[in-house]
Amino acid sequence: MLKDATERGSTMERLVTNNATELTCCSCNRGEYINEKIIENDIDGNYIEILIDHTNERLKVLDYTVHDWEKVLSYLEEAASMNRSGKIIFYVRHSADFALSNLGYILEGVIPAFFRGEDALCYSRFINPERSCSLNNKQEEELLKKIQEEKNTDGIKELTDGYTARKIRNEHVDELVELYRNTFSSYPSPLLDTEYVHNVMQTHVTFYGVFAGDILVSAASAEVDQRNRNSEITDCATLPEHRGKGLLNNLIKLLEREMRGQKIGALYSLARAGSYGMNAALYRLGYEYKGRFINNCHIGGRYEDMNLWVKNIVLITP
Secondary structure: OOOHHHHHHHOEEEOOOOOOOEEEEEEEEEEEEEEEEEEOOOOOOOEEEEEOOOOOEEEEEEEOOOOOOOHHHHHHHHHHHHOOOOOOEEEHHHHHHHHHHHOOOEEEEEEEEEEOEEEEEEEEEEHHHHHHHHOOHHHHHHEEEEEHHHHOOOOOOOOOOEEEEEOOOOHHHHHHHHHHHHHHHOOOOOOOOOOHHHHHHHEEEEEEEEEOEEEEEEEEEEEEOOOEEEEEEEEEEHHHHHHHHHHHHHHHHHHHHHHHOOOOOOEEEEEEHHHHHHHHHHHHOOOOEEEEOOOOOOOOOOOEEEEEEEEEOOOOOO
């Protein structure tokens, strides 16, 4: 937990409301997934909403109004250090570009139209210097180059006989979680917890799956940010024996259709930089590579670099 302002010696003060601090605890393969959502402000009108993600040892800014950048960024660094967060993630509008680039932040990517039509600059600050060093950058660059040089002449494969794709409902959540548990030994969100999946399915996440007969063998989701009118294509997994058949491509197309119906046009996805299948699928579906987030999250038992892919599917108006 963050200390109170008087203990911190900081001029940022915790908002005194019931929603100022929200604690999430879920069980997952890595143990307890714990994060804190905290809202802070001060008398100068600075306001930040932050997520302290203990599982991935990172701090992410979810919303902000900043008048004094040096004060707010100093506070974030202090909060990250106190909570052993090795990385701060801050998506900002262009107006904040100069402040972050001159105060130790690194631009890792850009998401067009992320803020209701306005681009997001994806900045990171590495509190732990070792975390800023990718151990696999050369191999990841070679893989990306190979994918981008491919000529996609086959288009999207149609589902073959025996496979059907449909939206995943509550009655399939246990199967969905089992699929993810069989795919990932660890995951950066509480996706391996059934209660969590039930909850997000009711609020802001749409899941689609491919079934072989009655067995769920592949799944993907769209996580919608209604406030900013964007969506992340995420939680993509296919059982090994069903890979190479274009299942995820079909699921992502279904999710795009769903988002288009909701008039959510700014889509983005983070794919493990060392994974050929997911990066190739996004490239073939018309997504554009826009950056790489170094040691961004814990998947499959280790920290992974994540490639950023983006696509706009409808005209966005502020």
